[in-house]
Amino acid sequence: MASIKKISLRRREEFFWGWLFILPTMVGLIVLNIIPIFQTIYQSFFKTGDFGRGNIFVGLSNYVRLINDKDVWQALANTLKYAVTEVVVSIAISLVLAVLLNKKIRFRAGYRTIFFLPMIAAPAAIAMVWRWLYNTEFGLLNNLFGTKINWISNPNFAIYSIAVIGIWSILGYNIVLFLAGLQEIPNDYYEASSIDGASGIRQFFNITLPLLSPTIFFVVVTRVIGALQVFDLIFMVVDITNPALTKTQSLVYLFYRYSFTQGNRGYGSTIVVLLLLVIMFVTIFQIIAQKKWVFYN
Amino acid sequence: MVKTQTRSAVWIQLILIVFSISMLVPFLWMILTAFKSVSESTSVDPFVVFPSVWRIDSFRTVIANMNFLLLYKNTILLIFWRVITAVATATMAGYAFARLNFPGRDFAFSLVLFQMMVPSQIFVIPQYIMISKLNALNTMFGLVFPGLVTAFGTFLMRQSFKGLPRDLEEAAKLDGCNIGQTFLHIMLPLTRSNMVALGIFTSVFAYKDLLWPMIAAPRNEATTLAAALAKMQGQYGANFPQLMAASLLACLPMIVLYLLFQRQFIEGIATTGGKL
Structure with a gap:
């Protein structure tokens, strides 16, 4: 009898403290995040009235406009181009660098510090210095190569020049995650295959890649989600007068412009709903596709 | 065996150094430009790397x-x-x-x-x-x-x-x-x-x-x-x-x-x- 009473006392205690501890987070989460999700979706069925007049219900017309909006589809294409370039190239380079850094070499910590440096720099500063490097007339890159390339204003490849900045910024982050993953791989595997006469490159493909694949999968999924939300770089690097604007603006950039410079929150919300759907689709696809290539022990 | 190992160590260092430099160049260029005059900064002569005088006017x-x-x-x-x-x-x-x-x-x-x-x-x-x-x-x-x-x-x-x-x-x-x-x-x-x-x-x-x-x-x-x-x-x-x-x-x-x-x-x- 006494023990039953004790259990129910303990239960009541856990109920009280449990809710007390999660209450601030849950109230914040519901007010700041959960309700806004529905408000944004709701808003996408409205047109924001001029001169501070309230919302006007317009049904699906924002979505009809979205489907026929060439700028939106171009922005989606730009976003995907950026994301694929940034993620694939940055992961390939950082994999190689992480494998090299995982060996017993000098200055390991120093290299890691240098590679990680861009992660803590303000994106506005990064964008400004890269604009300066890319400058057509006086930029370091054109000076160095003796060229006059419009790195960030040629509509054909400006998005890739911006992706280079993204790759440069994110390398250190990927490397650190890969290094953590590499340290989990037991050394025995490498020793055994060395005795069998496997070369370094074969070891990379036969041991390192499969055993690191869960980490790679995690990095790919989080980086794709991050890259699809690219905004800072494009906002800072591409001026409103840049001829490459339509070929570089991302979905979040369009969302910002419609919602906050043109005050059309209804259409801005519609764009963000599209972004949500794209991210969900891409992520679900990746989770299904991982069965084909991710190797779990 | 030892020789190939040191050689590969040299290659590894070389690759890492090249990448480190490309990570640092934007920061170095930011610092150097900040201390230059406007006309120095826009000089097309690729050998004008350092400011002639380290100016703090821009700051x-x-x-x-x-x-x-x-x-x-x-x-x-x-x-x-x-x-x-x-x-x-x-x-x-x-x-x-x-x-x-x-x-x-x-x-x-x-x-x-x-x-x-x-x-x-x-x-x-x-x-x-x-x-x-x-x-x-x-x-x-x-x-x-x-x-x-x-x-x-x-x-x-x-x-x-x-x-x-x-x-x-x-x-x-x-x-x-x-x-x-x-x-x-x-x-x-x-x-x-x-x-x-x-x-x-x-x-x-x-x-x-x-x-x-x-x-x-x-x-x-x-x-x-x-x-x-x-x-x-x-x-x-x-x-x-x-x-x-x-x-x-x-x-x-x-x-x-x-x-x-x-x-x-x-x-x-x-x-x-x-x-x-």
Whole structure:
């Protein structure tokens, strides 16, 4: 009898403290995040009235406009181009660098510090210095190569020049995650295959890649989600007068412009709903596709 | 055998050095340009690498025009409040989710996970409307607002409490501690390193964030370094020494902190797996 009473006392205690501890987070989460999700979706069925007049219900017309909006589809294409370039190239380079850094070499910590440096720099500063490097007339890159390339204003490849900045910024982050993953791989595997006469490159493909694949999968999924939300770089690097604007603006950039410079929150919300759907689709696809290539022990 | 090993070591060093240089060049160019005159900075002679005289005029101008002291103050305050609220709320909630059994827990936690899966831009318009209704545009409260709680941090702290042994709580219970005391005196100190990691992640995130300060605090005297820098670009046009001087001033405090606390920074940002 006494023990039953004790259990129910303990239960009541856990109920009280449990809710007390999660209450601030849950109230914040519901007010700041959960309700806004529905408000944004709701808003996408409205047109924001001029001169501070309230919302006007317009049904699906924002979505009809979205489907026929060439700028939106171009922005989606730009976003995907950026994301694929940034993620694939940055992961390939950082994999190689992480494998090299995982060996017993000098200055390991120093290299890691240098590679990680861009992660803590303000994106506005990064964008400004890269604009300066890319400058057509006086930029370091054109000076160095003796060229006059419009790195960030040629509509054909400006998005890739911006992706280079993204790759440069994110390398250190990927490397650190890969290094953590590499340290989990037991050394025995490498020793055994060395005795069998496997070369370094074969070891990379036969041991390192499969055993690191869960980490790679995690990095790919989080980086794709991050890259699809690219905004800072494009906002800072591409001026409103840049001829490459339509070929570089991302979905979040369009969302910002419609919602906050043109005050059309209804259409801005519609764009963000599209972004949500794209991210969900891409992520679900990746989770299904991982069965084909991710190797779990 | 030894010879091939040293040779491959040389190759590895060479590759790493080349990449290190390409990581550092933008920063070095930022520093060099900031000390040059405008005409030096636009010299097409590729051999004009260093300024003839190390000028500090550009720094003087941007400090005078941009009120950097105020920007530092705003950014530091934003970081301070974000870290305090995020670490406090996430630690408490993380503990409850990891170690306590109570009705509604799993549903509440599924909301935390749900928030993490949604792109953050979807919250921005309603959050903006909320702070403008509260008359909190261009205030510190408005800047801190979206970061009052953190789903990501809650998840992180839950993981870190899950990794701790159960015996400690049992012992504390036998000693007559209630759950609040156990949490505060026994469990909290054990997750200090994760709290530091979350704090650093939150700081860097707040420092780098551009979209929210731009819309929530558009006024020059109320905004943060990142947003002020973005605005400056339009005003200074092609005066690259001044743009670089301002960029350097904006980056410098974080770089110094980073160099002092590298290990904590790298662990804080990367091993939490948070997206910045």
